[in-house]
Amino acid sequence: MARRFRGFLPVVVDVETGGFNAETDALLEIAMVTLRMDDDGYLHPNETLSANIHPFDGANLQQEALDFTGIDPFDPERDAEFEIDALTAMFQTVRREVKANGCNRAVLVGHNAHFDHGFLRAAVARNDIKRDPFHPFSSFDTASMAALSLGHTVLARSCKMAGIDFDNSAAHSAAYDTFKTAELFCYIINRYKDLGGWPLPASELDDDDE
Numbered sequence: 001m002a003r004r005f006r007g008f009l010p011v012v013v014d015v016e017t018g019g020f021n022a023e024t025d026a027l028l029e030i031a032m033v034t035l036r037m038d039d040d041g042y043l044h045p046n047e048t049l050s051a052n053i054h055p056f057d058g059a060n061l062q063q064e065a066l067d068f069t070g071i072d073p074f075d076p077e078r079d080a081e082f083e084i085d086a087l088t089a090m091f092q093t094v095r096r097e098v099k100a101n102g103c104n105r106a107v108l109v110g111h112n113a114h115f116d117h118g119f120l121r122a123a124v125a126r127n128d129i130k131r132d133p134f135h136p137f138s139s140f141d142t143a144s145m146a147a148l149s150l151g152h153t154v155l156a157r158s159c160k161m162a163g164i165d166f167d168n169s170a171a172h173s174a175a176y177d178t179f180k181t182a183e184l185f186c187y188i189i190n191r192y193k194d195l196g197g198w199p200l201p202a203s204e205l206d207d208d209d210e
Contacts (some may be wrong), residue, residue, distance in 0.1 A: 016173070
């Protein structure tokens with residue numbers, strides 16, 4: 001795993017939010033899926049982590065966004081956690097996986113990754129979390145990868161084109177979307193391997209452009 005991604009451990013992340021501004025709008029759900037590589041070098045989804053999140057104090061909630069996701073932020077049955085508690089527990093698992101795979105740090109994988117990364121970074125800063133295992137600015141975007149490999153960018157359509165089941169009625173749940181994004185990422189990486197794109201010749205693998 002470490003050699004395949006230059007010391008990074010890909011971790012798939014999805015968020016559901018109360019708007020589009022990471023600095024002002026509420027983080028309402030977050031999910032992460034770690035990945036494993038089998039003995040033949042193929043990637044598979046591994047462990048799923050998810051949490052419903054209390055809106056932070058003063059968070060903006062746009063009704064349009066809530067209508068889109070169907071989330072009621074104040075429903076007591078959500079069993080919501082505070083950002084710092086949910087992220088601390090998730091980061092502990094991610095750091096464990098980084099170490100177990102011989103990697104240096106995690107890299108966020110997301111469908112339109114800039115959006116998810118922005119909300120994650122904002123929550124880390126807001127809660128002054130010191131041990132964030134994710135690279136501060138690098139990410140892998142499955143929308144771009146799907147455009148290249150499948151000719152489409154929408155998650156549901158890309159999954160169906162890849163032969164991955166996708167239930168539209170379950171979409172816009174962070175846990176569901178994250179797992180489907182993980183399946184799509186694994187499909188693209190594994191298909192590239194099957195097409196002969198990986199592994200590279202040993203001479204190229206030994207060159208490390210730091």
